Amino acid sequence: xxxxxxxxxxxxxxxxxxxxxxxxxxxxxxxxxxxxxxxxxxxxxxxxxxxxxxxxxxxxxxxxxxxxxxxxxxxxxxxxxxxxxxxxxxxxxxxxxxxxxxxxxxxxxxxxxxxxxxxxxxxxxxxxxxxxxxxxxxxxxxxxxxxxxxxxxxxx
Numbered sequence: 001x002x003x004x005x006x007x008x009x010x011x012x013x014x015x016x017x018x019x020x021x022x023x024x025x026x027x028x029x030x031x032x033x034x035x036x037x038x039x040x041x042x043x044x045x046x047x048x049x050x051x052x053x054x055x056x057x058x059x060x061x062x063x064x065x066x067x068x069x070x071x072x073x074x075x076x077x078x079x080x081x082x083x084x085x086x087x088x089x090x091x092x093x094x095x096x097x098x099x100x101x102x103x104x105x106x107x108x109x110x111x112x113x114x115x116x117x118x119x120x121x122x123x124x125x126x127x128x129x130x131x132x133x134x135x136x137x138x139x140x141x142x143x144x145x146x147x148x149x150x151x152x153x154x155x156x
Contacts, residue, residue, distance in 0.1 A: 082144055082145075082146060082147055082148030083148060084113055084122075087120065087122055087144050087148055088111055088122055088124075090142070090150055091122050091140060091142035091153065092105070092107060092124075092140075094140075094142065094150065094153045095126065095138075095140045095153065095155055098155055099128045100128075100130055100131050101128060101129040101130070101133075104127075104128045104129035104135070105126060105128050106126060106127045107124055107125070107126045108125055108126065108127055109124065109125050111124035112124070119144060119145060119146065119151065120143070120144045120146060120148075121142065121143050121144070122141070122142050122144070123139065123140065123141040123142075124139070125137060125138065125139050125140075126138050126139070126140060138155060138156060139156045140153065140154070140155050140156070141153070141154040141156075142154075
């Protein structure tokens with residue numbers, strides 16, 4: 001009698017385990033149907049992306065070849081040896097000397113330091129008084145060689 005009860009309990013547990021196993025099954029994925037136009041559009045988009053990647057790779061290789069050739073031919077720009085603060089100070093002094101009221105010169109905002117292939121540029125905005133004692137806004141751009149010699153000053 002005890003054996004029949006144990007077998008019955010085991011059978012119930014196995015049955016419950018099977019039911020639980022079935023309920024844990026993941027739902028089947030939903031199939032998506034695409035129109036022929038959608039498939040064609042996706043293929044065209046994939047082709048465009050592949051062409052873009054190929055063009056970027058070609059451009060990167062070309063830039064490497066040009067850089068290597070420039071170095072071999074000595075066309076690589078020299079290293080920057082100029083001091084930013086000294087260049088900014090020289091530019092400010094140059095601008096100040098060109099004003100009607102040099103003592104009224106005040107730089108405002110941040111200055112921008114731009115590295116080009118052959119030169120360096122600093123530009124900034126300033127306030128100063130004109131001949132009529134009115135405060136005006138101006139902008140200065142100074143161009144330097146890579147070793148810090150001033151080439152040109154543009155005051156607007």
